[in-house]
Amino acid sequence: MQNYYSLIGLLAILFSTSGVYAQETQSSLDDTLHLNEVIVRGYATNRRLLETPASVGLLTRRDLNQRFGTPTLVPALNTLPGVRADERSPGSYRLAIRGSAIRSPFGVRNIKAYWNEMPLTDAGGNTPLNALDVRALGRIEVIKGPSGSLYGAGTGGTILFNGLTVPVDKSSVEISALGGSYGLFGNGISLQTGKNNSAISLNYNHLQSDGYRDQSAVVRDNLSFAGSFNVSPKRTVSILGFYSDLHYQTPGGLNEAQFKANPRAARPATPTLPGSIEQQAGIYQKIGYLGVSHEYRWNDRIQNTTVIFGSHTDFANPFITNFERRTDQGLGGRTITQFRFPNSPLPATVTVGAELLRTFTVDRNFGNRRGVADTIQTDEELTARQSTVFLQAEVELPARFRLTAGLSRNDGQYGFTRFPIRTGNPPATLLTRNFAPVWLPRLALLRTFGQNVSAFLSISTGYSAPSSQEVRPSAGGFNTSLNAERGTSYEVGLRGSAMANRLHFDVAFYQLQLSETIVRRSDAAGAEYFVNAGRTDQLGLEAQASYDVRFTSGELRFWNNLTLTNYRFRDYQQGATDLSNNRIPGVAPVTNVTGIDAEFKPGLYAHLTYQYLNPFALNDANAAFSSPTRLLQGTLGFRRNLGQHWTLDLYVSGDNLLNQTYSLGYDLNAVGNRYFNASPARNIMAGVRLGVKW
Template identity: 40%
Template sequence: MKHILLILLTSLLVNGLHAQQTASDDTAKALQPVIVKAYEQNRQLKEVSGAINFIGKSQLERFNNTSLLPALNTTPGVHMEERSPGSFRLNVRGSTIRSPFGVRNVKVYWNGIPFTDPGGSTYLNQLSYYNVNSIEVIKGPAGSLYGAGTGGAVLINSQPDQWTKGVDVGYLYGSYNLHNLHAQVRVGSEENRNTFGYTHQTSDGYRDHTNMRRDVATWETRLKINNRQTLQASVLYGDLYYETPGGLTLTEYNNNPRGARPNADALQTAIYQKTFLAGLTHTYQLTDRLDNSSVVYGAFSLIRNPTFRNYEKRSEPHFGGRTLFNWLHDLNGTQLKVSWGAEAQRGFFNTKTFQNKQGRPDTLLTDDDIDSWIYSLFTQASLRFPGDWNVDAGISFNKSSITITRLSVPSFVPVKRTYSNEWAPRLAVSKKIIPELLLYASVAKGFSPPTTQEVLPSTSVISTGLNAEQGVNYEAGIKSSWLQQRLYVEVNAFIYRLQNAIVLRRDSSNADYFVNAGSTKQRGIESQAYYQLIPGRKGFISNARLWVSHTYSHFRYKDFKQGATDFSRKQLPSVAPHTLTAGLDVSTRPGLYANLTWYYSDPIALNDANTVIASSYQLSGGRIGWRTRLCKGIAADIFAGADNLFDVRYSLGNDINAAANRYYNTAAGANYFGGINLQFITAR
């Protein structure tokens, strides 16, 4: 089936190209250029020698304005999962293999502030949809500039390129009693701006025991000190609650997919999570050739988690900073850019586990202080030669440490593990064969030490014997634009060899623990194409775009033995061999618009032995709406839509290597939404 659909989509694209090749320049409408900041390039995406996915505002607005998940899942090599409303996992080239929940093995920045804590975990669910204006996903090892993480890095920006004073308010209602209320106020001027935002979201969820509530308040300000200096502040407070229904067996999944695991209600299993983050960024143009950007931040998270096994309380204060210098020099047509800097983070965490007595903490089991820190020194040189040759070379030195003191055990000797001398180099070379065709190749080494929650998992057994992952990624690709910039095509292929891969396992009580899985060999091809369908200059349709993305992942254990069991050459669980996404976006001059999306996933292995496989599935959805100006200074977007339109049963966010065969977390069936956004714009 997937091959037939792929042929149909390809035929549609080719026929569209043939039909439009006779269009005149007067009727041609080019795709808008995309500028990315990854690797300090600040260049068009089609000119950057790396595998980078860009998700802009137009892609985010194709769906229901409550989650980043559907927009991220339209891009190749990236798959976001939701085990229950509010519980997200982010898979970048297989990185969820070591993540029972949350985001690990991927370094995340929000407005240039490290959003990943020094323990290696990222509470991406503390950001609301409205805290994001654009996302850049760097796939593969990015440690030459962004520190630990063999999966990659994610750069999130909350501010639009063009800032205007005004007020935005919006409300959405959807299936399963979904409510989403948003308000944003922008005051000041271009040189001294303030943005205040608040989002409130609630939902009963598709399954039993999946209620959720999220409140996020932000303040962002930017002050231009003089022509050379600016000061920016980003402050975020998030209060999140969601119930955790637990995984289902195949029998439970087939008989009652909306059910929760037995005792979920009795034990009141849930996550209560509060996070406060404040960051201050100073940019300084020291000379015409030299500039600096420095950020300092502090953050504090409180988590309470009654589970099926115990009751956990975590207190996680941490702080850190990052500084980056850029120096530019032109010499006889050759441009040299040198970047260098440092990043450091430290956390003083405390984790207590208790017996769970009907959702309340009972007898103390363990009480651990966790001191974690990590730092990175990095440098990078980028050369732009005449003849459209580009060479980028970077390297970082990284060191991290974790010390655990079990306060609940008298005279306990602190346990410490240091991961040192981790070098992460990257070399990339690109050449424009013709003006609109870029060929590139790169090699990069990555590393990723165990996170705090992997060294101290839900078994409460201290696992400082875990080793850091290390791997080398070889990659080559093309980026090209054709037909007066109306067609953009990107294809990349990679081979990634990972040593000491950290893999999730579960004991008989379904508690998480982690092991080093020897080596893996991960091969893949990622491709995407966008085609701007061109109407007449005075036609009813003002804009139409057809797009498709495909991911092929041949991920295998190369050498992995657990006791007498040999998993070598088995497929890595949690990764579909093929995923395919396609869509059509149409807008009209009166303001009517439609966004249609189709998604396909191959079957997915759910355990290391590949004896349990989740079925393939296809999803269809769409959004229609009307964007119009109600009067001077007031614009409206009235919309409605549907997800999983044909009510397909599938599991999103499977529990890998689950005990008692509880692998399945049923995703929502057919669901619908509708809402309105109002924008009040005041004069500058």
């Protein structure tokens, strides 16, 4: 197996290519930053990617807002090796970093997320990824694997969002509109203004679609504000706020026969349960978030950044069997102080900090009578708290070596109360679940070879307590026996550039060993609950590279990203059945994404992307498998400056151009073998962006 991984990795370096190093560009690929210039924020060092001893995936504004026509995060994230974003129905996101979605029937868990240094993940371990609009983002960094030494609990990884970059002494306004198949329509406006001591970005975006399947319409409105103000030479105050109003219908999963007969159908009724249309199944979600950041620089060697934030969520979910109404109130903060010692015998940077998160949830379940909340079934409150204290040191050693060592202390707890709803019910009683504090170390060693090549190895540990949706699942009750996951990751990587910076490559091989792995189960009605599944062993190889061809009238980039995995259960007993050595469901053994990016001086640009996933298991027993995924996407556009102040961008984009019948997201371990959620057939959309700057 190791020889197989090594051979494929070598072939990937020689013959494949990747756009991961591209930076957004206003007019030409000539502005692309190459590997030895790209700066990443991961692990708080703000170093070149070449000098970062970790696997980090990068997406720039062009990757997020130009390569694909439909404005969602999903297709761009799926170009990164080791990252998989699902969309079971429009607006229903699930994100996996190195297979971390095996415990997520919906939503984003086991991943930490930040926007402009401010935590987005709540104390219950949930991240509202579908509350963000890709059109308000300028850059994403994905740290793959456990990063608990700096970002706290989680065994999957960390995702860092950045807003749009605001040029100094420039102001601009951009309006946009798009439309396409299945009733797709969207519009937006972006205002940016930059001064010597401030930068402000205000964005409003709307998106709606009738959906490909029955009962799969979506409507989303997003408003975001980001401002940064230099109130003194040493002090900067930043504000981030956003509001998201999202409603999407949930058609539900189909079994294989239903999927093949009519992939556009919603989940039908059965003799004992109504269908999705009859119950008006869907999600109503409103999220408000406000955070303030304060950065103070004592001198060029010491600085501190402290953030505080609050969030509020109103959530309603009419489901097949019930109607859930939930309110979440989040509060938290994070502080980081960095000390630099550039003139010591061994130059070093020391980072110390802490993070505290708290979420209070009121959750009530009702009967669902054709989309209307009926008789109350449960009335519950849940309090979640999570804290992290961390220390990291980075030391430059002789012979071009750099050592990074980190350590964090993490703990968490839940408090649960169920209130009586009828006479004779047990009185309200507070139940608690405390997870003992754990220490998470990380050690990484990197060596550079000249200006263009580096290699690293790392050992990192992760810890992931059950999320609030796992200790209090839709099946009801409070699970006091569910244990936290523990993991250790071993990784070695090589990255660099050659041939006058035309060829770029990045290869990483890793092994993640998890204990007390959390997996999903479903009861007869389809409501989920969670159990610990013993150990898992997760081997993977990620390879990416790109090659640029430059000529007088433009530039071409050929790129390819390859992910190979061998994820298996160890010591996993399900009742009387031994599932040890079975493949972990939902993780494709081979994922290959290849593409071509082109820009020409008259203003023409084109992007072509092909994704292939070979079949993977859909349940723990490995009794059902997906079909191969072959997805071709393309965008053709024309961007031109109109005088000194105006810019016009026209584009047309196609998705699923091979017209495949496939699922972008499966329901794993689904009751009744309802694994399948059909994604749209071949569809076309077109859009326009008009900007003015002064």
